[in-house]
Amino acid sequence: MLVNLTDMCAIAEQNNMAIAQFDTPSLEALRAALDAAEELGYPVMIAHAEGHEPFVPLDVIGPTMVELAERSSAMVCVHLDHCENLSYMRRALEMGFNGAMFDGSYLPYEKNVEMSQYASQMCAEFNAGLECELGSMGSREAGVRPEGGTAEESGAIYTNPEQASDFISSTGLDALACSFGTVHGLYKGEPHLNYDVLTEIRKKNKVPLVMHGGSGVSDEDYAKSINAGIRKINYYTYGVVRAGEAVRGIVDSSAGKPVYWHDMTMAAYDALYTDFKKTMRVFANGAKPIA
Ligand code: 13P
Numbered sequence: 001m002l003v004n005l006t007d008m009c010a011i012a013e014q015n016n017m018a019i020a021q022f023d024t025p026s027l028e029a030l031r032a033a034l035d036a037a038e039e040l041g042y043p044v045m046i047a048h049a050e051g052h053e054p055f056v057p058l059d060v061i062g063p064t065m066v067e068l069a070e071r072s073s074a075m076v077c078v079h080l081d082h083c084e085n086l087s088y089m090r091r092a093l094e095m096g097f098n099g100a101m102f103d104g105s106y107l108p109y110e111k112n113v114e115m116s117q118y119a120s121q122m123c124a125e126f127n128a129g130l131e132c133e134l135g136s137m138g139s140r141e142a143g144v145r146p147e148g149g150t151a152e153e154s155g156a157i158y159t160n161p162e163q164a165s166d167f168i169s170s171t172g173l174d175a176l177a178c179s180f181g182t183v184h185g186l187y188k189g190e191p192h193l194n195y196d197v198l199t200e201i202r203k204k205n206k207v208p209l210v211m212h213g214g215s216g217v218s219d220e221d222y223a224k225s226i227n228a229g230i231r232k233i234n235y236y237t238y239g240v241v242r243a244g245e246a247v248r249g250i251v252d253s254s255a256g257k258p259v260y261w262h263d264m265t266m267a268a269y270d271a272l273y274t275d276f277k278k279t280m281r282v283f284a285n286g287a288k289p290i291a
Contacts, residue, residue: 002066003075005099005129006174008043009208011075012231015287018211018222020280021045023081023236025055028243028265030065032272037074041289042280044074045099045232049081050088058092066096074291077129081234086118093126101131101177109163116171123174131232134167135159135179137212150188151181161200168205175208175232176201182213185237193221198228208232215239219282226285233283239275246271 003011012019024030024046037044046065048058069076079099080092089100102119104112116132123130138156151158159178168176180197191213198209208231211217215238217225222233246267251259 001072001075002069002096002098003043003077004127005045005077005079005131007129008045008075008077008099009129009175009231011043011290013206013208015284015290016226017285017287018226018230018233018283019043019045019077020276020283021047021079021081021214021232021234022239022276023047023049023052023234024065025049025052025061026268027064028269029240029272030061030068032269032276034068034072034074034076036273036276036280037076037291038072040277040280040284041074041291042284042287043076043290044280045077045079047079047081047099047234048092050083050085052081058088058095062092062095062097070096079131083119086115086122089119090122093122093128098126098128099131100128101133103133103177105133105136105177105179109167113167113170116167116173120172129174130172131175131177131210132167132171132173133177133179133212134164137179137182137184151179151183151191156181156183158194158197159201161197161204164201165204168207173207175210177210177212179212182211182217184213186241187216191217191221193217193225195224195228198225198230202229210234215279222282223285226283235279239272239279242275243268243271 022033065078077099078097082103083089104115136157181193209229210232211230212234214233214235247264
């Protein structure tokens with residue numbers, strides 16, 4: 001069943017948990033995310049990033065995401081991730097997406113505010129929740145593949161809590177993506193998260209906060225982040241790396257015999273399903289199943 005971003009965040013707030021957002025640019029990832037949510041009874045967000053258009057076009061995966069979410073017994077938000085073009089956002093909302101992220105983090109502050117305001121009006125038309133980003137993760141999800149590394153190497157700019165208050169009230173956003181030490185892609189070494197950023201923002205605004213670059217973080221850091229106000233965690237890279245490893249296992253053990261594509265897709269699905277279930281349990285932060 002469909003639950004929009006705003007209501008998802010409210011559920012997360014009531015239960016002091018984070019909703020898992022899995023980017024799903026393949027049928028394997030999409031099915032794995034929905035099956036994991038149904039099995040565990042936790043709400044889930046499935047997402048398509050504008051930068052994943054080369055993997056599978058929005059026109060193909062978008063209607064499939066909405067249809068499967070409607071049919072699912074789990075609470076599901078169908079979200080547009082890292083969108084930089086408002087025309088692309090409108091297309092997703094017209095398909096039935098009920099959450100969207102406008103990513104203006106690469107823009108000067110005033111322009112980020114102005115564009116986020118347009119996005120907010122558009123989302124309101126469709127009863128969808130809006131996520132916006134302040135500060136910068138350094139690497140852009142939309143457009144190029146993230147390099148990973150450390151926050152310093154990526155040129156991250158941590159979210160400024162003072163500016164966050166102005167940003168939240170000026171844009172009317174429903175969830176705020178924060179830069180506080182995570183990066184998109186593979187980490188080089190342990191990430192060092194700055195929880196003060198989250199605590200300071202939440203002191204002034206009880207706004208739901210979002211962690212990007214959410215795969216590859218330790219369970220301890222997830223718990224601390226959730227307890228500091230993170231209500232949604234975006235998870236992609238480490239899941240698809242596990243799926244890739246499962247496929248590599250099949251190829252490596254083929255010993256020159258034919259390798260069947262369906263064996264690869266099934267192995268990828270199994271690896272994602274297992275990883276997503278483990279991840280959702282951690283993000284639940286001790287909350288009981290909700291569905
Ligand atoms: P990772 O790919 O690093 O897990 O980040 C996902 C993300 O933030 C998508 O918005």
